[in-house]
Amino acid sequence: MPSVKIPRKSTDVDMTPFVDVAFLILTFFIMATKFKPPEPVEVTTPKSVSTKELEDRNAVLITIDKDSKVYFTANAQKDLNVLSELAGYVSSTRTLGLTDAEKQNYKKTPLVGVPFSQLKQFLDLPPEKQKEVKQDGIPMDTTGGELTYWIQAAQSAFKGSQLWYMIKGDNNSKYPAFKMVIEALKKNDVYKYNLITAPEDAPPGTELYKERRKIS
Amino acid sequence: MASIDTGGGDSGHKKGPGVKKAKKLSTRVDMTPMVDLGFLLITFFIFTTTMSSPKALNLNMPKDTNKEEELNKAKESGALTILLGKDNHVYYYEGQLLPDGSNFKSTNFLGIRDEIINKRNEVIKNHVHDANCPKIWAENKGDKNSCLDRDLVVVIKPDQDATYKNTVDILDEMTINNVKRYAMVDITPQEYEVVQATEGGK
Numbered sequence: 001m002p003s004v005k006i007p008r009k010s011t012d013v014d015m016t017p018f019v020d021v022a023f024l025i026l027t028f029f030i031m032a033t034k035f036k037p038p039e040p041v042e043v044t045t046p047k048s049v050s051t052k053e054l055e056d057r058n059a060v061l062i063t064i065d066k067d068s069k070v071y072f073t074a075n076a077q078k079d080l081n082v083l084s085e086l087a088g089y090v091s092s093t094r095t096l097g098l099t100d101a102e103k104q105n106y107k108k109t110p111l112v113g114v115p116f117s118q119l120k121q122f123l124d125l126p127p128e129k130q131k132e133v134k135q136d137g138i139p140m141d142t143t144g145g146e147l148t149y150w151i152q153a154a155q156s157a158f159k160g161s162q163l164w165y166m167i168k169g170d171n172n173s174k175y176p177a178f179k180m181v182i183e184a185l186k187k188n189d190v191y192k193y194n195l196i197t198a199p200e201d202a203p204p205g206t207e208l209y210k211e212r213r214k215i216s
Numbered sequence: 217m218a219s220i221d222t223g224g225g226d227s228g229h230k231k232g233p234g235v236k237k238a239k240k241l242s243t244r245v246d247m248t249p250m251v252d253l254g255f256l257l258i259t260f261f262i263f264t265t266t267m268s269s270p271k272a273l274n275l276n277m278p279k280d281t282n283k284e285e286e287l288n289k290a291k292e293s294g295a296l297t298i299l300l301g302k303d304n305h306v307y308y309y310e311g312q313l314l315p316d317g318s319n320f321k322s323t324n325f326l327g328i329r330d331e332i333i334n335k336r337n338e339v340i341k342n343h344v345h346d347a348n349c350p351k352i353w354a355e356n357k358g359d360k361n362s363c364l365d366r367d368l369v370v371v372i373k374p375d376q377d378a379t380y381k382n383t384v385d386i387l388d389e390m391t392i393n394n395v396k397r398y399a400m401v402d403i404t405p406q407e408y409e410v411v412q413a414t415e416g417g418k
Contacts, residue, residue: 014247015246015247015248015250016247018251019247019251022251022254022255022257022258023254025258026257026258029258029262029265030261033261033266033267034265034266035264035265036264036265036266045270046380046381046384047388048271048273048384048387048391050271050272050273050391051271052272052273052274053269053271053272054269054270054271054272055272064380169380169384171379171380171381172380173379173380174376174377174378174379174380175374175375175377175378175379175380175382175383178380186277191276191277191278192274192275193274193275194272194273194274194275195272195274195275195384196270196273197271197272197273197384198268198271199268199269199270199271200388202392203329206329206333206392206393207333207392207393207394208391208392208393208394211394
């Protein structure tokens with residue numbers, strides 16, 4: 001019997017459509033997402049079903065990291081001079097003797113986590129060097145600790161305008177740290193604040209789930 | 217779309233008599249490394265960018281002076297106390313904590329939702345109709361439960377070993393189950409003892 005010749009087909013796959021798809025996905029990612037801002041302190045926030053967006057306003061951000069250390073940041077929307085005023089207030093009330101240069105430097109400082117006693121040396125460093133310093137957090141105690149004075153300074157520097165208070169806590173930070181932060185806020189007559197969380201869907205079958213489906 | 221056509225791959229040409237014909241070289245480019253590069257870049261972007269922006273969970277705390285009165289006003293029958301212990305343990309009891317601890321129960325974060333729902337349904341069932349209800353129903357677009365669950369108060373007491381995540385999860389449960397009245401207060405020494413005793417036994 002004559003052997004039937006099986007027609008051989010090439011097994012080389014043409015890769016060009018793959019490249020097209022890959023670059024299309026890449027373009028999507030470049031356009032639709034934003035780079036995560038580099039934070040001096042990495043915090044993993046818990047998830048919550050809340051849908052309230054963060055607003056771009058004058059705000060005070062209190063960060064609690066996984067070792068329950070507390071850090072303070074003030075975000076000024078328009079006028080950054082408010083931040084040097086804040087540093088000035090802290091300097092005069094706690095008699096730290098900050099120079100003008102140090103107060104100006106505070107404008108560029110993303111986040112503060114040192115006790116008042118070390119603040120002067122900390123602000124002497126330029127922002128790049130500040131990142132290398134291991135900040136051990138603002139000293140806290142059950143009556144609010146040094147954070148109370150920071151919040152007071154923020155309130156006086158941002159005089160008049162409505163200040164937003166945000167707390168960004170890590171999943172593993174302990175409740176007492178959170179309680180001390182709330183004490184510091186209570187000392188300054190602040191009872192409304194916002195906890196920063198990652199988004200999460202309402203679990204199916206629950207009241208909230210039904211409510212959200214009704215509205216949409 | 218993208219393709220590199222070599223038109224036969226004829227890159228040789230006659231140099232002259234006596235010279236060997238140049239080998240025909242293919243100009244087809246192998247695209248495999250470019251695919252690898254593309255996917256590497258995609259992976260880089262996936263890891264360094266964020267698509268979901270963080271959300272804000274609102275929290276209002278009462279002023280210290282009013283706290284005690286608020287708690288006492290709450291009817292015992294509608295009160296559910298949730299205690300948060302270490303390692304994601306959740307304990308709860310209804311009404312007042314009995315001296316022998318017999319109404320002290322333990323659960324986890326999945327079970328507590330069922331408990332809250334049960335308690336809420338119980339309160340709604342037992343609610344005595346009062347004159348304010350029609351007004352509240354009108355305000356809440358006819359939601360019949362909005363007046364009936366007024367007696368439900370959930371008191372959240374995290375102890376010193378509870379994590380921030382536990383606290384936020386419980387506050388989330390309040391929103392998920394539509395509990396309108398809740399408070400976060402300190403755990404009392406007696407309650408802490410009961411929690412320690414239960415955890416010590418495990």
